[in-house]
Amino acid sequence: MTTLADTATPAGARGLYREGLVVPTSGHAPGFTQANLVVLPRDWAYDMLLFGQRNPQPVPLLDVTDAGSTSTALAPGADLRTDLPRYRVWRDGELVDEPSDVTDLWRDDLVSFLIGCSFSFERALLDAGVPVRNIEQERNVSMYRTNRECRPAGRLAGPLVVSMRPIPAAQVATAVQVTARMPQVHGAPVHVGSPESLGIADVDRPDFGEPVESAPGDVPVYWACGVTPQAALMDSRPPFAITHAPGHMFVTDVPDSAYRQF
Amino acid sequence: MTTLADTATPAGARGLYREGLVVPTSGHAPGFTQANLVVLPRDWAYDMLLFGQRNPQPVPLLDVTDAGSTSTALAPGADLRTDLPRYRVWRDGELVDEPSDVTDLWRDDLVSFLIGCSFSFERALLDAGVPVRNIEQERNVSMYRTNRECRPAGRLAGPLVVSMRPIPAAQVATAVQVTARMPQVHGAPVHVGSPESLGIADVDRPDFGEPVESAPGDVPVYWACGVTPQAALMDSRPPFAITHAPGHMFVTDVPDSAYRQF
Incomplete structure (x- = not known):
């Protein structure tokens, strides 16, 4: 049984979201990097990876998972299907749902993109x-x-x-x-x-x-x-995508200092 | 007719290589960035793009072309099939040729990766x-x-x-x-x-x-x-690849200062 009392640490915060807490993540786990999430079928993953390579300022890719994987190097103990407080589900570029868990929607061909956040x-x-x-x-x-x-x-x-x-x-x-x-x-x-x-x-x-x-x-x-x-997904309409809900980010185990140069 | 007298400028150097000069590029077009080249079939391009994303220190991707394209944003007037002084051709991870032009080998499914150079x-x-x-x-x-x-x-x-x-x-x-x-x-x-x-x-x-x-x-x-x-290509043996020959780099139009921070 996980008993995680508060949002002061990354694992604590993710545990509370996993158990059902749905709140914006601003101010949680201070000092640790939070990330945008975009999940796409493997068929679209090359386009997204290339979009990030070509547009690194708006789309700084912090990690890209293997297809089907539910974990990321940014937080080895986390489960990407449950550990964000709220998700958005997109079909053909339209927002169709905002669940707090996407386990039922997960597929073996899904690739997750973790993207830097301001x-x-x-x-x-x-x-x-x-x-x-x-x-x-x-x-x-x-x-x-x-x-x-x-x-x-x-x-x-x-x-x-x-x-x-x-x-x-x-x-x-x-x-x-x-x-x-x-x-x-x-x-x-x-x-x-x-x-x-x-x-x-x-x-x-x-x-x-x-x-x-x-x-x-x-x-x-x-x-x-x-x-x-997300704007590119809305315009380009892939058949299926999952993202974080605005403000409801993925809390990583990486200290902000890791992304600060000098 | 192109008349390009010397290797002091990127376009001048590339013109000489295109016309048949085969020499290492060290010291040519001083002040402009030179790049490693890796060319792979589209079927392998996702793996290479992801390899670069996951290993940015050894594999800093400066540009990735559209499949079949022979030009790069790093030097809009250049032709990637002719404008390096020497190439290497790999089949199943084995070096099979070192031509100075790869026009005859080009295919519509080839993706070019331009990679930063020391x-x-x-x-x-x-x-x-x-x-x-x-x-x-x-x-x-x-x-x-x-x-x-x-x-x-x-x-x-x-x-x-x-x-x-x-x-x-x-x-x-x-x-x-x-x-x-x-x-x-x-x-x-x-x-x-x-x-x-x-x-x-x-x-x-x-x-x-x-x-x-x-x-x-x-x-x-x-x-x-x-x-x-290149070591990963040798170990992982894709059916076909083209790279630059060691020391015979792609000379870009991008000043070195563009990659210097502060």
């Missing part, structure tokens, strides 16, 4: 004294489809999706330096200021997540976002 | 005042199979191959810092000193390349090596 660099920004407005306001970060296309890979194509954080003008350079040191969790911003040149018509109306308020003197700073592969 | 970081070492003994001695670098296994991917498995450079003890730290900034061209050393713990019985008898003499006070420093995928 939660890791938000902690690094806070450590460097840079305010993170979405955390202050207890909101999901604002995300936008842009007018930039990812480099396509086989049947997978779609726009670059970015997350935006308002950063005080005097701290933009620090935010760039801190996140540039973490290329496996999206790295340096792709764009600073000028939302219109990214094709963003109204910063207050994000395509995903929630509006986040800027303070006077803040500049909008844009990072490549892990929602990019 | 030539890029040797220049960075020299720029930082660190001597590179194999360049001083005009020899190929020493390379060794190690007792470390790469993480397998499908049918591909094999040992980590390392290159060794003797570095003055007082400059080992500089060599680490300089190369750590270039993760896409093998990055920081995997090992410093102690060849026996890598399973290297005799440093003077490398498995690939040539012996390189150490100066008094030099320490052997080991980097992950781009020969690693």
